[in-house]
Amino acid sequence: xxxxxxxxxxxxxRIPRQQRxxxxxxxxxxxxxxxFAEKGFxxxxxxxxxxxxxxxxxxxxxxFKDKKxxxxxxxxxxxxxxxxxxxxxxxxxGWKDWDLKEIIRYYxxxxxxxFELSPDFFRMIxxxxxxxxxxxxxxxxxxxxxxxxxxxxxxxxxxRICVQDIDAAVFMIxxxxxxxxxxxxxxxxxxxxxxxxxELTTMLYRYxxxxxx
Amino acid sequence: xxxxxxxxxxxxxRIPRQQRxxxxxxxxxxxxxxxFAEKGFxxxxxxxxxxxxxxxxxxxxxxFKDKKxxxxxxxxxxxxxxxxxxxxxxxxxGWKDWDLKEIIRYYxxxxxxxFELSPDFFRMIxxxxxxxxxxxxxxxxxxxxxxxxxxxxxxxxxxRICVQDIDAAVFMIxxxxxxxxxxxxxxxxxxxxxxxxxELTTMLYRYxxxxxx
Amino acid sequence: xxxxxxxxxxxxxRIPRQQRxxxxxxxxxxxxxxxFAEKGFxxxxxxxxxxxxxxxxxxxxxxFKDKKxxxxxxxxxxxxxxxxxxxxxxxxxGWKDWDLKEIIRYYxxxxxxxFELSPDFFRMIxxxxxxxxxxxxxxxxxxxxxxxxxxxxxxxxxxRICVQDIDAAVFMIxxxxxxxxxxxxxxxxxxxxxxxxxELTTMLYRYxxxxxx
Amino acid sequence: xxxxxxxxxxxxxRIPRQQRxxxxxxxxxxxxxxxFAEKGFxxxxxxxxxxxxxxxxxxxxxxFKDKKxxxxxxxxxxxxxxxxxxxxxxxxxGWKDWDLKEIIRYYxxxxxxxFELSPDFFRMIxxxxxxxxxxxxxxxxxxxxxxxxxxxxxxxxxxRICVQDIDAAVFMIxxxxxxxxxxxxxxxxxxxxxxxxxELTTMLYRYxxxxxx
DNA sequence: CATGAATGAGCTTTCATTCAT
DNA sequence: AATGAATGAAAGCTCATTCAT
Numbered sequence: 001x002x003x004x005x006x007x008x009x010x011x012x013x014r015i016p017r018q019q020r021x022x023x024x025x026x027x028x029x030x031x032x033x034x035x036f037a038e039k040g041f042x043x044x045x046x047x048x049x050x051x052x053x054x055x056x057x058x059x060x061x062x063x064f065k066d067k068k069x070x071x072x073x074x075x076x077x078x079x080x081x082x083x084x085x086x087x088x089x090x091x092x093x094g095w096k097d098w099d100l101k102e103i104i105r106y107y108x109x110x111x112x113x114x115f116e117l118s119p120d121f122f123r124m125i126x127x128x129x130x131x132x133x134x135x136x137x138x139x140x141x142x143x144x145x146x147x148x149x150x151x152x153x154x155x156x157x158x159x160r161i162c163v164q165d166i167d168a169a170v171f172m173i174x175x176x177x178x179x180x181x182x183x184x185x186x187x188x189x190x191x192x193x194x195x196x197x198x199e200l201t202t203m204l205y206r207y208x209x210x211x212x213x
Numbered sequence: 214x215x216x217x218x219x220x221x222x223x224x225x226x227r228i229p230r231q232q233r234x235x236x237x238x239x240x241x242x243x244x245x246x247x248x249f250a251e252k253g254f255x256x257x258x259x260x261x262x263x264x265x266x267x268x269x270x271x272x273x274x275x276x277f278k279d280k281k282x283x284x285x286x287x288x289x290x291x292x293x294x295x296x297x298x299x300x301x302x303x304x305x306x307g308w309k310d311w312d313l314k315e316i317i318r319y320y321x322x323x324x325x326x327x328f329e330l331s332p333d334f335f336r337m338i339x340x341x342x343x344x345x346x347x348x349x350x351x352x353x354x355x356x357x358x359x360x361x362x363x364x365x366x367x368x369x370x371x372x373r374i375c376v377q378d379i380d381a382a383v384f385m386i387x388x389x390x391x392x393x394x395x396x397x398x399x400x401x402x403x404x405x406x407x408x409x410x411x412e413l414t415t416m417l418y419r420y421x422x423x424x425x426x
Numbered sequence: 427x428x429x430x431x432x433x434x435x436x437x438x439x440r441i442p443r444q445q446r447x448x449x450x451x452x453x454x455x456x457x458x459x460x461x462f463a464e465k466g467f468x469x470x471x472x473x474x475x476x477x478x479x480x481x482x483x484x485x486x487x488x489x490f491k492d493k494k495x496x497x498x499x500x501x502x503x504x505x506x507x508x509x510x511x512x513x514x515x516x517x518x519x520g521w522k523d524w525d526l527k528e529i530i531r532y533y534x535x536x537x538x539x540x541f542e543l544s545p546d547f548f549r550m551i552x553x554x555x556x557x558x559x560x561x562x563x564x565x566x567x568x569x570x571x572x573x574x575x576x577x578x579x580x581x582x583x584x585x586r587i588c589v590q591d592i593d594a595a596v597f598m599i600x601x602x603x604x605x606x607x608x609x610x611x612x613x614x615x616x617x618x619x620x621x622x623x624x625e626l627t628t629m630l631y632r633y634x635x636x637x638x639x
Numbered sequence: 640x641x642x643x644x645x646x647x648x649x650x651x652x653r654i655p656r657q658q659r660x661x662x663x664x665x666x667x668x669x670x671x672x673x674x675f676a677e678k679g680f681x682x683x684x685x686x687x688x689x690x691x692x693x694x695x696x697x698x699x700x701x702x703f704k705d706k707k708x709x710x711x712x713x714x715x716x717x718x719x720x721x722x723x724x725x726x727x728x729x730x731x732x733g734w735k736d737w738d739l740k741e742i743i744r745y746y747x748x749x750x751x752x753x754f755e756l757s758p759d760f761f762r763m764i765x766x767x768x769x770x771x772x773x774x775x776x777x778x779x780x781x782x783x784x785x786x787x788x789x790x791x792x793x794x795x796x797x798x799r800i801c802v803q804d805i806d807a808a809v810f811m812i813x814x815x816x817x818x819x820x821x822x823x824x825x826x827x828x829x830x831x832x833x834x835x836x837x838e839l840t841t842m843l844y845r846y847x848x849x850x851x852x
Numbered sequence: 853c854a855t856g857a858a859t860g861a862g863c864t865t866t867c868a869t870t871c872a873t
Numbered sequence: 874a875a876t877g878a879a880t881g882a883a884a885g886c887t888c889a890t891t892c893a894t
Contacts, residue, residue: 014857020894021857040344042255045884056859061886123343130336130399131253168412171404172393176416179392180385186343191384199381203389203420211424227874234874258867260877269876274869440878447878466770468681471863482880487865549769556762556825557679594838597830598819602842605818606811612769617810625807629815633842637850653853660853684888686856695855700890 013069014062025063028053033074037120040127041071072134078121079142082114096156101205107153108197111177112184119185126186147174161208173204226282227275238276241266246287250333253340254284285347288338292355295327309369317417320366321410324390325397332398339399360387374421386417439495440488451489454479459500463546466553467497498560501551505568508540522582527631533579534623537603538610545611552612573600587634599630652708653701664702667692672713676759680710680767711773714764718781721753735795740844746792747836750816751823758824765825786813800847812843 016022031053035044046067050060064070095103115122128135151170154163163169180200184193229235244266248257259280263270277283308316328335341348364383367376376382393413396402402409440447457479461470472493476486490496521529541548554561577596580589589595606626610619653660670692674683685706689696703709734742754761767774790809793802802808819839822828828835 016857018857024857043344046886047884057886058859058888059857062857066885127340127343130340131256136400164415165408165412168404168408171402171409172412172416175392175396176389179388183388187349189384191381195378195381196384199378199385202377203385203416206420207416259869260867263877270869270878271871271876272874275874280868444878450878469770472865473863483865484867484880485878488878492864553766553769556766557682562826590841591834591838594830594834597828597835598838598842601818601822602815605814609814613775615810617807621804621807622810625804625811628803629811629842629846632846685890686888689856696857696890697855697892698853701853706889 013065016063024053024055024059028055028060028063029070029074029077032070033078033118033121036071036074036124037118040124041067068134071128072138074121075125075135075138078118078125079138082117082142083145091153100157100160100209101201103153103157104204104208105197105201107150108177108181108200111181112197115181115185122182123186126182143174143178147171150174157208160210162210163208169208172207176200176204226278229276237266237268237272241268241273241276242283242287242290245283246291246331246334249284249287249337250331253337254280281345281347284341285351288348288351291331291334291338292351295330295355296358304366313370313373313422314414314418316366316370317421318410318414320363321390321394321413324394325410328394328398335395336399339395356387356391360384363387370421373423375423376421382421385420389413389417439491450479450481450485454481454486454489455496455500455503458496459504459544459547462497462500462550463544466550467493494560497554498564500547501561501564504544504547504551505564508543508568509571517579526583526586526635527627529579529583530630530634531623531627533576534603534607534626537607538623541607541611548608549612552608569600569604573597576600583634586636588636589634595634598633602626602630652704663692663694663698667694667699667702668709668713668716671709672717672757672760675710675713675763676757679763680706707771707773710767711777714774714777717757717760717764718777721756721781722784730792739796739799739848740840742792742796743843743847744836744840746789747816747820747840750820751836754820754824761821762825765821782813782817786810789813796847799849801849802847808847811846815839815843 014021016025028049032044032049035049035052044067046060047057049067049070050057053060060070064073091103091106095106098106125135125139129139130136147170150173151166154161154166154170154173177200180196183189184196189196227234229238241262245257245262248262248265251257259270259273262280262283263273266273273283277286304316304319308319311319338348338352342352343349360383363386364379367374367379367383367386390413393409397406397409454475458470458475461475461478470493472486473483475493475496476483479486486496490499517529517532521532524532551561551565555565556562573596576599577592580587580592580596580599603626606622609615610622615622667688671683671688674688674691677683685696685699688706688709689699692699699709703712730742730745734745737745764774764778768778769775786809789812790805793800793805793809793812816839819835823832823835
């Protein structure tokens with residue numbers, strides 16, 4: 001575990017206050033984000049991260065308790081960025097007057113753009129998710145916010161769409177989009193993006209539209 | 214990534230011919246499958262596997278080149294089992310006369326059952342998929358077969374459903390079901406299974422059904 | 427602390443059963459005993475011990491949980507040897523007929539010989555004693571046995587000596603001898619050994635002897 | 640044993656002249672004394688000391704060449720204090736007319752009081768003594784002074800006591816008292832203090848007193 | 853003078869893999 | 874064939890010490 005098994009109190013993790021320190025911490029996070037995205041969590045070690053960040057291992061450990069803590073910070077921050085950049089102004093003005101299909105398409109495109117922020121990093125999150133409850137937690141929180149967003153959109157469209165169980169519908173819409181985007185960006189499908197996006201739009205459109213007489 | 218002490222001529226991996234050997238190899242695979250499913254690939258080490266299999270580490274390495282090779286064998290075999298047990302007799306006799314909704318529902322249930330074979334093992338596969346091309350390959354092959362299955366079903370229903378781009382539709386159906394099952398079984402949703410399955414069925418039904426005039 | 431912070435079960439410490447293993451474990455203990463005696467506990471590291479024992483670090487850790495566990499095993503075994511070799515046949519036949527001064531002298535010589543087994547190792551024990559409760563415990567147990575020995579001798583001499591509080595007397599005798607031997611062998615006094623042993627004998631003799639009328 | 644990064648010209652250690660500097664140095668020593676006493680030398684690190692002293696690590700190293708130099712300064716100063724506070728006015732007026740037993744008792748009590756100044760710090764000294772010649776040196780010097788004190792007392796009592804080899808006797812008296820006090824205060828005996836002090840007094844009394852006819 | 857962030861050698865510990873028995 | 878002790882490269886982490894600010 002540690003250098004001296006009989007050693008006493010663990011040194012505190014430094015909270016950077018000065019500009020330079022903050023930058024350094026950012027540099028470490030950026031380097032780690034890149035490496036984790038490329039190779040996954042386990043195959044990357046602290047020396048590699050420090051090296052890539054142009055920082056000493058000692059610095060690494062003065063900013064982060066351990067590799068795992070670094071990962072969690074990165075993920076949390078990543079999801080914040082994700083949310084801020086993509087979902088804070090999710091819909092253009094006047095969207096309520098749009099055609100249903102347009103709305104769906106617009107939302108899908110938004111999600112695609114969000115994913116493009118750093119598909120590789122998403123890849124890493126997905127690979128950790130299943131065995132790390134803390135990573136899972138961050139992930140769940142992020143998903144929840146996105147579902148709320150969709151729910152508010154659906155509420156606005158209530159009259160124009162055909163939905164019985166709104167929460168189930170929200171889940172279905174959210175996860176279908178996430179699923180396609182995920183497969184498109186992370187699992188390297190053989191089919192063209194436009195073809196799939198188009199089909200997804202069709203599926204959701206038929207699912208939601210009110211049956212004409 | 215090898216950490217062994219001395220370079221040297223690597224012994225060939227043995228192909229077991231005798232009954233006892235085959236059983237031993239199976240025991241190792243079974244033990245590893247369980248451990249990988251529980252903890253993931255990286256956190257399990259070869260000693261643990263050998264111990265759990267009641268076999269010596271030496272035996273382990275006479276049957277498998279390394280930990281990774283073991284993983285691939287397990288995954289391959291797993292998908293074979295998956296396919297055999299679930300998709301070889303996928304549909305009951307007379308399904309073609311069923312109602313579209315019934316067919317969808319039936320297929321979803323089949324997939325659910327397949328997943329239940331060993332959700333934890335799927336979990337592990339998903340966590341490896343993203344960084345290991347060989348795991349990915351096995352996974353892709355399996356998915357391909359499943360898509361073919363769906364394609365043949367759709368072909369049979371051609372007249373009763375509304376599909377433009379059949380391959381895109383196949384993908385959409387397959388991945389939507391996989392997605393919901395995956396979230397239901399591996400990501401611990403808060404909603405009840407029946408509710409989501411029902412919504413999924415509705416979505417696919419509306420997506421596929423011919424619009425009535 | 428550990429190589430993988432997310433790792434699971436710690437490998438068991440191996441209990442050597444075969445001759446060769448037992449010898450190897452002994453070799454490690456012998457090497458460590460020597461190094462600890464020379465430099466103390468903290469300044470010696472596990473690589474040095476392994477090197478000195480002609481063994482790999484890996485082996486070191488397969489026989490001992492950590493450096494501390496090794497220390498405790500060594501100390502325990504050391505005190506066993508100490509007891510066996512020196513105190514199991516402490517007094518020659520017919521000692522009860524000896525002169526009191528002779529008995530005292532004899533006992534002191536016994537203790538001296540015991541110390542000479544490995545003064546340096548005692549040095550190390552003393553240096554750890556004060557901060558390590560586990561080392562202290564082993565040490566206390568050993569002292570207790572030695573005091574019991576003295577008590578039995580005193581009981582045999584009851585009529586010939588002048589003792590009010592027997593347990594206090596036992597303590598005084600035991601600790602006075604231990605003290606002089608300790609200072610003589612570990613603290614490098616400038617005075618000649620014989621001179622001090624002689625004075626110690628005198629002190630204890632006067633302390634114990636019945637006042638003549 | 641240095642672990643610093645780059646070789647270079649080492650800055651001289653500053654000798655503080657201003658009041659504030661002297662106070663700062665004292666603060667460091669006081670903090671270190673406390674920490675060393677609590678945990679021993681090795682398990683305390685320079686950051687902890689600086690933190691506890693409310694001083695920067697940089698300051699620490701401008702006042703002390705290294706951790707070891709700090710230790711030596713503390714020990715030296717400690718022994719000075721020890722000597723000043725306890726042995727500069729060692730005996731009350733008129734002690735020469737006291738009963739021998741009273742003198743012995745008085746001296747023992749003095750030593751006890753001295754020890755109580757900071758038993759924990761003594762503990763630390765003892766644990767370092769064995770492996771560090773410099774600590775040993777300071778310790779020896781202090782002991783020497785105390786033996787001289789006893790020698791002068793014995794000289795004064797020459798006629799009333801029975802001593803052949805005066806230096807050996809001084810050693811015996813000094814070390815017996817130190818031994819009992821040490822065991823009492825640092826090794827946590829199970830017996831009551833008064834009982835042991837009483838027995839020690841008896842032993843020394845019988846050792847020294849002139850045999851009555 | 854003071855600060856405390858930064859350094860990196862060095863320590864503890866693990867584990868994939870080998871090979872003598 | 875089977876065993877499991879042995880190996881040692883490599884990972885995680887610490888802390889004495891320096892030096893830019």
